[in-house]
Amino acid sequence: MWRAEIKVLLKKSVLDPQGRAVEKALASLGYNNVNRVRIGKYLEVTVATPDRAAAEAQVREMCARLLTNPVIEDYTFTLVEVEA
Amino acid sequence: MWRAEIKVLLKKSVLDPQGRAVEKALASLGYNNVNRVRIGKYLEVTVATPDRAAAEAQVREMCARLLTNPVIEDYTFTLVEVEA
Numbered sequence: 001m002w003r004a005e006i007k008v009l010l011k012k013s014v015l016d017p018q019g020r021a022v023e024k025a026l027a028s029l030g031y032n033n034v035n036r037v038r039i040g041k042y043l044e045v046t047v048a049t050p051d052r053a054a055a056e057a058q059v060r061e062m063c064a065r066l067l068t069n070p071v072i073e074d075y076t077f078t079l080v081e082v083e084a
Numbered sequence: 085m086w087r088a089e090i091k092v093l094l095k096k097s098v099l100d101p102q103g104r105a106v107e108k109a110l111a112s113l114g115y116n117n118v119n120r121v122r123i124g125k126y127l128e129v130t131v132a133t134p135d136r137a138a139a140e141a142q143v144r145e146m147c148a149r150l151l152t153n154p155v156i157e158d159y160t161f162t163l164v165e166v167e168a
Contacts, residue, residue, distance in 0.1 A: 008126065009126065019127075022127075022151070025150055033131055033132040034130065035130050036087075036128070036129070038127070038128045039126070039127050040127075042124045043124075044120070046118065062110060066109060066110060
């Protein structure tokens with residue numbers, strides 16, 4: 001079994017109002033050395049397949065079909081082998 | 085400068101209805117080998133401080149004060165050194 005740890009962020013060219021709001025909130029708390037705040041989704045998905053390459057292909061397919069919006073989002077993921 | 089890559093998930097003891105919904109949606113698409121779907125937030129925050137230890141302490145403080153809800157969420161983060 002493999003656990004996919006998927007990080008999803010808006011593409012760099014897409015405005016991230018949530019990130020901007022948090023950046024301003026941090027500044028108002030006194031953290032003036034903080035910038036480039038981006039906020040996205042983090043997903044953990046466990047795939048029951050023995051083969052790493054098959055797990056990777058399946059995660060990629062699930063991201064394209066359901067988990068992310070490829071028009072406005074980019075994602076990266078890592079696979080971690082886990083016990084059943 | 086350091087980029088903190090922060091992963092936030094609901095604690096294991098807290099129900100994750102969004103994760104359950106996505107798990108069911110994946111099953112209905114034919115992915116029957118998928119389970120333990122957990123959905124959280126992913127944040128990237130750039131902190132302008134030369135010192136790694138200072139950056140780490142600051143990120144921890146920002147997570148406790150604003151970025152996460154320590155009552156129901158757990159977080160982990162990694163620091164990546166970036167160019168100014």
